[in-house]
Amino acid sequence: MRPVYAVSGGVSKFAKARPDKTFQAIVKEAYDYAIADIGLDFPTFTSLVDGSVASYFSDHFSRQLMAAIMAQDYLGLIPKPSHRVEGGGATGGLNFQEAWKSIASGHMDICVSYGFETMSHVETWKGNEFIALASDASWDYPVGGFYSGYYAMMVTRHMKEFGTTVEQMAHVSVKNHINAYHNPYAQKRSRYTIEDIRNSPMVAWPLTRLDICVMSDGAAATILVSEEGLEKLEKAGANIPRPLVLVTGIGRGTDAMRMSDRPHADYDTFMRDYATEQERGSDETRAYYQKLWDHGTRYPGVHSFRAGRTAGNMAYQHAGISDPLEELDFVELHDAYTSSEIQTYEDLGLCRYGEGGPFAASGKAFMPGVDYGLDLEDDPVCPVNPSGGLIACGHPVGATGLMQAVFAIWQLQNSIEKHFQDSTLQLKDARRGAIHSHAGTGTYVTVSILEREE
């Protein structure tokens, strides 16, 4: 496999509704930004790019089949090769990795990945119905198909088994909303308190409206290149910032569509098949897990995402990471729910299973230098969702995983201030970050590692 560089990205403004433009024109906002950011004009880039990968989640939202080719056409990329990628909420993450494969395999030298969703064309309750059709239409949807309900069931089990609290979940919402206060691309830029989160309308007990991401219209795009592609762009006058950003690891995992089908594995199976390298190597952690299992914990059940753990372990192995909390400078993860951010801390090995709640409230995942109005015990170690995540930025599904990639590229290029007109969210000396994209009730999950070339 060849080295893959992530040289540029662009994000459209995410909003509740963008009736001002069709989806193709919204994609073009993000695409044009990515091209302009490396100082090229449209015709020059068009002449150099080898092809694309496109992503959007649902034909239902746009009521348009083959929407991706309409974007390809609008961007002037025809007749270059392209294909659409779809995998629920992980659609954007899968897209990014397909573009990575196009470069790493030698199939292309310059590949653009773009994704979009326009969810405003239907009312929220109809949107919920479309999304719920991404659960088993024979067994899950007819019972009361509602994704917030599915995630609420997961977290009641997490609370029961591990003692996770709604206040710990609310810490995630406060953090992500306040981070987004400094991100002009975010859909929601509000300062909330723990009380605000808990007092907002109950959606699916115990998840309130402010525990849950919103539907959005938006698009995002990234440009990935090989060394040869980099040379071609620069020869044409592109200004690619140094140090370069490399994609050093990709991982993916899957799990059963029906949450009810997930296994409840014993301790030995967990340690053999799913424990992180770090967990296996620690006597104290093995004893901790043995105690959990003695008290009835089984894996993954419905409280954990086996696909996320599988994707994380694979990406870490690829990138040579053994202690993610210490070796990652930030993580942009799929926080469709505050509860799923907590579950994902555990899947990604930022803390042990069962410790996600205390981790959320500890301060370790918060940004340095930002006033959250909270009394946090620990200093930031690995900020999670410095951009504001899905909860505050919005979740135009096919674009979301690419939005994470763009924000990660900007962090590693040290260019947050340039793009946000605000340096608050720029991590000092960010060297390596992870992006995590997640579908369904944990059915497809991708983890990609981006790092600054030393």
Next chain:
Amino acid sequence: MAKLTNKREENLGGYIVHGIPFPIETDPDSLAFLKKMAPIQIEQPYAITYLHSYGQDSPWFAAVSNKKLLTTQDPESGYTYGTPRGHDMYSGSETVWIDITDRPAKVHAFTVCHFGSEEFLPETPFVLALVQFEGVNTLFLTRLLGVDPDEASLDWIEMPVEPRFLRNSKLKPTDVYFVPASG
């Protein structure tokens, strides 16, 4: 006291408009002004009836319409699914049907939905639960009745429950639901 809302609910409906504002002349200045025009949005109703087959899962629906709760099991390993599958995901073998109507069951996880998909909005608040059966390896998604949605509590988890069947089957998984066990 219930939290008061200060936002009126809206839907997509509106007036039928006859005559869309547009420049009288199409001179260059007028055409350039069109770049400042607000977007036109129209309603596009869409309805469809699918012929959905339950395929190899069909016997389960026939059973609940006869007040029996079936599931499937791998004949070799005995691995048993709370929600039936035609083939075992570990051996790849075809599963066999078993009757779990009288198996002791309890709540594994639950939520109270106060909001939802359009189809289920009229039924809110309703309780969704994942039920675990004794000797069964995986779970079953169902509605839980007989508990107060306004008094949700983690104590509901592990609560013994038992199935109830609709008298008039709709051939949906909701033909069976669960209530707190009587005994």
